[in-house]
Amino acid sequence: MHSAQSDRSGRFWVLVAVVFAFAAGAFAEHQGFLSFAMEHPRDIFRLLGQHLQLVLTSSAIAIAVGVPLGTLLTRGFMRRYRDWILNLLGICQTVPSLAVIAIAMVYMGIGKQTAIFALVIYSLLPIIRNTVAGLASIDPVVLDAGRGMGMTPWQVLLRVEYPNALYIILTGIRTSTVINVGTAALSFLVGGGGLGDLIFTGIAMVDPAYMLAGAVPTAALAIALNWVFGQLEKRIISPGLVYEHHTTAA
Amino acid sequence: MIRLERVTKIYPGSAFPAVDSVSLEVAEGQICMLIGSSGCGKTTIMRMINRLTSITSGTIHIGDQNVMDMDPIQLRRQIGYVIQQIGLFPHMTVYDNIATVPKLLWWDKKRIAERVDELLDLVNLDPDTYRFRYPRELSGGQAQRVGVARAMAADPPVMLMDEPFGAIDPINREVLQEEFLRIQARLRKTIVFVTHDIDEAIKMGDKIALLDAGRLIQFGSPEELLTKPKNQFVKDFVGADRTLKRLNLLRVKHAMLRNPVHCLEEDPSEKVAEKMIEQDMSYLLVTDRQGRLKGYVNLYDLRGHKGTVGDVVRPLSLTVKPDTNLKDALSKMLSYDLGIVVAVDDAGRLQGFLNTRTLFSVVGESYDERGGHWGRITADGRIL
Numbered sequence: 102m103h104s105a106q107s108d109r110s111g112r113f114w115v116l117v118a119v120v121f122a123f124a125a126g127a128f129a130e131h132q133g134f135l136s137f138a139m140e141h142p143r144d145i146f147r148l149l150g151q152h153l154q155l156v157l158t159s160s161a162i163a164i165a166v167g168v169p170l171g172t173l174l175t176r177g178f179m180r181r182y183r184d185w186i187l188n189l190l191g192i193c194q195t196v197p198s199l200a201v202i203a204i205a206m207v208y209m210g211i212g213k214q215t216a217i218f219a220l221v222i223y224s225l226l227p228i229i230r231n232t233v234a235g236l237a238s239i240d241p242v243v244l245d246a247g248r249g250m251g252m253t254p255w256q257v258l259l260r261v262e263y264p265n266a267l268y269i270i271l272t273g274i275r276t277s278t279v280i281n282v283g284t285a286a287l288s289f290l291v292g293g294g295g296l297g298d299l300i301f302t303g304i305a306m307v308d309p310a311y312m313l314a315g316a317v318p319t320a321a322l323a324i325a326l327n328w329v330f331g332q333l334e335k336r337i338i339s340p341g342l343v344y345e346h347h348t349t350a351a
Numbered sequence: 352m353i354r355l356e357r358v359t360k361i362y363p364g365s366a367f368p369a370v371d372s373v374s375l376e377v378a379e380g381q382i383c384m385l386i387g388s389s390g391c392g393k394t395t396i397m398r399m400i401n402r403l404t405s406i407t408s409g410t411i412h413i414g415d416q417n418v419m420d421m422d423p424i425q426l427r428r429q430i431g432y433v434i435q436q437i438g439l440f441p442h443m444t445v446y447d448n449i450a451t452v453p454k455l456l457w458w459d460k461k462r463i464a465e466r467v468d469e470l471l472d473l474v475n476l477d478p479d480t481y482r483f484r485y486p487r488e489l490s491g492g493q494a495q496r497v498g499v500a501r502a503m504a505a506d507p508p509v510m511l512m513d514e515p516f517g518a519i520d521p522i523n524r525e526v527l528q529e530e531f532l533r534i535q536a537r538l539r540k541t542i543v544f545v546t547h548d549i550d551e552a553i554k555m556g557d558k559i560a561l562l563d564a565g566r567l568i569q570f571g572s573p574e575e576l577l578t579k580p581k582n583q584f585v586k587d588f589v590g591a592d593r594t595l596k597r598l599n600l601l602r603v604k605h606a607m608l609r610n611p612v613h614c615l616e617e618d619p620s621e622k623v624a625e626k627m628i629e630q631d632m633s634y635l636l637v638t639d640r641q642g643r644l645k646g647y648v649n650l651y652d653l654r655g656h657k658g659t660v661g662d663v664v665r666p667l668s669l670t671v672k673p674d675t676n677l678k679d680a681l682s683k684m685l686s687y688d689l690g691i692v693v694a695v696d697d698a699g700r701l702q703g704f705l706n707t708r709t710l711f712s713v714v715g716e717s718y719d720e721r722g723g724h725w726g727r728i729t730a731d732g733r734i735l
């Protein structure tokens with residue numbers, strides 16, 4: 102399915118970007134954004150760097166926690182609690198991101214750690230859920246073959262399960278990371294820095310140029326990361342898992 | 352050697368045993384065919400041998416080791432397992448699929464590459480065409496052959512093969528069976544082989560284990576199953592044509608009349624004709640001095656012919672090898688109206704002669720249904 106879909110979603114994103122660029126360009130010029138950006142490139146890049154760091158750190162931690170956790174939920178005795186835990190996490194996800202950040206701040210005070218912690222919590226669910234779904238989607242016969250040939254449980258996991266579940270897991274990571282770019286703007290509120298600085302200051306000062314200087318790079322970052330993941334998928338997912346009829350159906 | 356002693360499997364939550372106190376022994380280097388209707392416990396037996404399924408009671412030994420005392424991982428690496436649903440790894444190429452166990456055993460790259468090609472040849476898939484295909488690019492039969500190659504990759508002394516040729520067309524299946532038996536004659540692996548096809552069981556098995564509802568109904572050589580079916584169930588299973596099936600087990604050399612009467616091509620026709628009349632023969636085989644079959648003559652052609660038999664000899668295409676099985680020989684016999692086939696060796700030398708009578712004598716030999724022979728029947732119509 103995914104080759105056709107990524108094709109289509111690729112085209113979709115290009116279209117969005119073009120429309121967005123035109124609209125934004127006209128609008129930005131009108132609001133004085135371009136001249137602002139020309140005057141403060143350093144600040145914008147510094148905040149973009151901070152933003153990227155927030156996103157990458159929290160997403161990396163979320164992956165490092167979420168994938169093993171999701172894997173654990175498909176093993177042995179944990180399987181019994183799987184649906185229960187996923188439901189619970191699903192409910193947690195309905196808590197608005199702003200509230201998560203606020204709650205984190207209550208316990209951890211102000212600073213980058215708080216922001217990262219909240220972002221990790223918020224990124225976790227799609228990763229866990231897709232890891233579980235990916236691992237559960239594998240034909241049990243294939244796992245049986247692995248065990249029957251004398252693979253250890255670890256070898257089955259690393260050589261058979263992950264490679265086969267990779268597409269679904271990566272989709273979870275991609276979704277989570279792209280959302281994370283937006284959520285990370287909120288970390289300014291707990292002193293985490295990032296492009297939220299410009300956005301919220303702009304809102305407070307009712308200065309569209311300021312606001313756009315934060316919003317435009319945020320959107321660009323989300324689009325860029327999405328593209329990177331698309332490329333990654335193409336490179337690391339086995340061609341054996343791409344189905345012919347899905348490409349022709351496009 | 353694989354030995355099962357009173358092995359029973361009761362799946363949790365099931366009232367009846369899936370395998371019920373089965374005892375059987377597969378000698379080193381032999382093929383044991385498991386056969387029986389769907390759900391009779393064949394796969395379960397296999398999976399208890401490599402411990403993919405736990406044993407409820409009873410013991411299984413491989414060699415002199417109880418499998419329960421062995422590390423399951425080590426055990427499985429020594430056993431080639433062809434699973435019923437094939438189960439190729441969809442994310443790996445044919446090459447990587449076959450290389451799975453060698454990689455687990457840390458073979459070096461060159462050795463693996465050679466082995467993969469060798470195995471692909473063995474299962475009749477051209478290495479250059481198929482090596483880098485993915486399972487989704489294979490037909491069911493091709494995938495199944497890759498499955499067999501994968502199980503054989505590390506040359507395990509024991510093989511469990513769950514319907515390995517099930518998805519392969521009859522022609523290719525026959526080729527693979529022959530090839531498999533040829534390899535087996537050389538490698539002498541100890542094999543448990545599941546099949547639904549009684550002909551395959553008879554052809555491939557040293558022993559056949561016939562199962563029904565988890566119980567072992569009869570365990571013996573194909574010959575035994577065909578000639579001494581234990582009860583009606585076995586009779587029904589091997590089929591009403593079990594006499595014909597026995598023909599599969601016997602070779603021409605077992606049934607042929609050795610040193611049949613014949614003449615040489617340089618013999619004078621007249622003399623030969625005289626002899627034939629004397630002995631009430633209408634056809635006669637002809638060879639050259641080296642004993643090579645030249646064909647046959649009939650009395651009609653020889654009558655009044657001045658010259659040698661060689662001038663009037665007719666070619667005979669109804670030849671078989673002494674090692675041909677009797678079923679093929681009979682089929683050849685039936686497709687011409689002479690009612691005979693002639694056995695020649697690779698050099699074309701006359702070895703023996705087979706007609707319905709010699710066939711009958713060997714098939715009837717140990718096959719005892721009351722009724723026996725009718726004796727001689729002539730075509731004289733009303734007898735009084």
Ligand SMILES: Nc1ncnc2c1ncn2[C@@H]1O[C@H](COP(=O)(O)OP(=O)(O)OP(=O)(O)O)[C@@H](O)[C@H]1O
Nearest residue numbers: 362363365369388389390391392393394395396435
């Ligand atoms: N994991 C399982 N849990 C419960 N019952 C099972 C399980 N696997 C098999 N059975 C039951 O055990 C019996 C034997 O199954 P098995 O798979 O050994 O049959 P089989 O002889 O291989 O059949 P087939 O020829 O269709 O492959 C069947 O009645 C089946 O329903």
Ligand SMILES: [Mg+2]
Nearest residue numbers: 393394395435
């Ligand atoms: Mg089965």
